[in-house]
Amino acid sequence: MRAARAISLLLLLQARRAMTGAELAAELEVSERTVQRDVLALAEAGVPVYADRGRAGGYRLLDGYRTRLTGLDRAEAEVLLLAGLPGPLGDMGLADPALAARLKVAGELGEAPSEGARRFHLDAPGWFRDTPVPPLLAEVSRALWDGRLLRVRYRRRPEAEPVGRVLRPSGLVLKAGTWYLVARPEDGPADGAPAPGGPGGPGEHRVYRVDRLAAAEPSERRFEPDPADRAFDLAAFWDAGAAEFARSLLRETVTVRLSPLGLERLPRLLDAVAAREALAGAGEPDGHGWVTVRLPVESLDVGYEDVLRLGPEAEVLGPPALRGRLAEAAARSAALYGGAQR
Numbered sequence: 001m002r003a004a005r006a007i008s009l010l011l012l013l014q015a016r017r018a019m020t021g022a023e024l025a026a027e028l029e030v031s032e033r034t035v036q037r038d039v040l041a042l043a044e045a046g047v048p049v050y051a052d053r054g055r056a057g058g059y060r061l062l063d064g065y066r067t068r069l070t071g072l073d074r075a076e077a078e079v080l081l082l083a084g085l086p087g088p089l090g091d092m093g094l095a096d097p098a099l100a101a102r103l104k105v106a107g108e109l110g111e112a113p114s115e116g117a118r119r120f121h122l123d124a125p126g127w128f129r130d131t132p133v134p135p136l137l138a139e140v141s142r143a144l145w146d147g148r149l150l151r152v153r154y155r156r157r158p159e160a161e162p163v164g165r166v167l168r169p170s171g172l173v174l175k176a177g178t179w180y181l182v183a184r185p186e187d188g189p190a191d192g193a194p195a196p197g198g199p200g201g202p203g204e205h206r207v208y209r210v211d212r213l214a215a216a217e218p219s220e221r222r223f224e225p226d227p228a229d230r231a232f233d234l235a236a237f238w239d240a241g242a243a244e245f246a247r248s249l250l251r252e253t254v255t256v257r258l259s260p261l262g263l264e265r266l267p268r269l270l271d272a273v274a275a276r277e278a279l280a281g282a283g284e285p286d287g288h289g290w291v292t293v294r295l296p297v298e299s300l301d302v303g304y305e306d307v308l309r310l311g312p313e314a315e316v317l318g319p320p321a322l323r324g325r326l327a328e329a330a331a332r333s334a335a336l337y338g339g340a341q342r
Contacts, residue, residue, distance in 0.1 A: 005030065006038045010047060010061075018052070018060035035059075134179055136216040143218035144169040147225070149186060153215040154208060157251075157299055162214035168223060170205060171234035175242070179210040182234060205237060207245050246273040250296035254303045255317040260289045262313030269309045270295075292317070304329075 005028055012019060012027060021032040028035070039059055042049050048062035134140075143150040150169050153162035167183035174180075184205055250273065258266065263282070267275040278293040285291050297303035300322050307314050307326060316323045 005034075006041055009035070009038050010042060010049075013049065013059060013061050014065075018058050020058035024059065132211075134210040134213065136213045137179055137210055139216040139218060140169065140181055140210055140213070141172060143216075144172060144181075146218065147222045149219040149221070149223055150183070151215075151217045151219065152208075152213050155212040155214060158212065158301065159299065166219075167208070168229075170229065170232050171237075172210075173234070173238050180245075181208045181210050181213075182206070182237065183208060184228070205232070207241075243273060246271070247277075247296075249298050250274055250277075252297050252300055252303060254295045254297055254300075254307070254319070254322060255292065256295050256307065257290050257292050257315040257317060258310070259313040260285075262310050263291055265310060265313065266293075270306050274306075290315075 008028060009024060012024060019027075021035050024035045025032045039049055039051070048065050049059060050062065051057065051059055140150065142148075148169075150167045151164070152167055153164050155162045166186040167181070168186055169181060169183045171182040172179060173182065182205055250271075256278075263279075266278065274296045278295040281294055283292045295303070295306070297306060300319070303322060304325055307316055307322075308329065316326050
């Protein structure tokens, strides 16, 4: 750990020319005393690092000194900087190697990145929602990173009891703030959503929502990649099946009347795949402009939340249990707003 930290310290000084002990300590998340020891170790190893005394003092490298740790040219280094996703990498437990990699890239540049490299940013989560990080994401990432089988307990639906499975992880995807594991089940039925183009089965790639894992434990032993592992292309798999996968999650149907305003808001407030399918099968407007649609939803609990978003611009016609639940919610709201303001 000390050697890796010393390299990070060296790359920080190479990228930023000079830094105070407090700045280095904050960047490396250690004490200033630890920074002093690491600087001394670098000096003893022959690295020309110097301490400047005084109020504006700090640490710096001898002018012109550079270490070549990457072999990248400037254009390659700037492109790699664009690939940095500090939030998701931290969620997966990869913050330390990500920092080391970014420092090496910055060290290769030898100066600040160009203006062009600062004009791209990926904001992965969706608007108007704060999606929590799945508690078992780091364990899933560790199994994937180390090439280990993953023992899990998985809920196919939010309300279902979890079942045990052994998965061979092939990739992680972050889509609109939600994490998905692409994996091949090693035993038993395939509980995840099917792969593109077919129902899937044991040994074929499936998609699992990481937030539905009730347990995840990487195996002690690494698995040897087989031809299917080596031929697998995560990006192509996801691009080919993203819409099909999203549709496979929508296992229930709700019949809803929508006002003209509700019809307009539907694509903005609800799942895009569900909204498109509902609008494609919409009936003719009635005398008041209201339209009846069949809205696919992941579950009736999710359908309840979806229709609540539409407020008085939507009326559920069925199933009866959901209509009754929403009628009760409307009555509670009416009771809150019907009396004098408190």
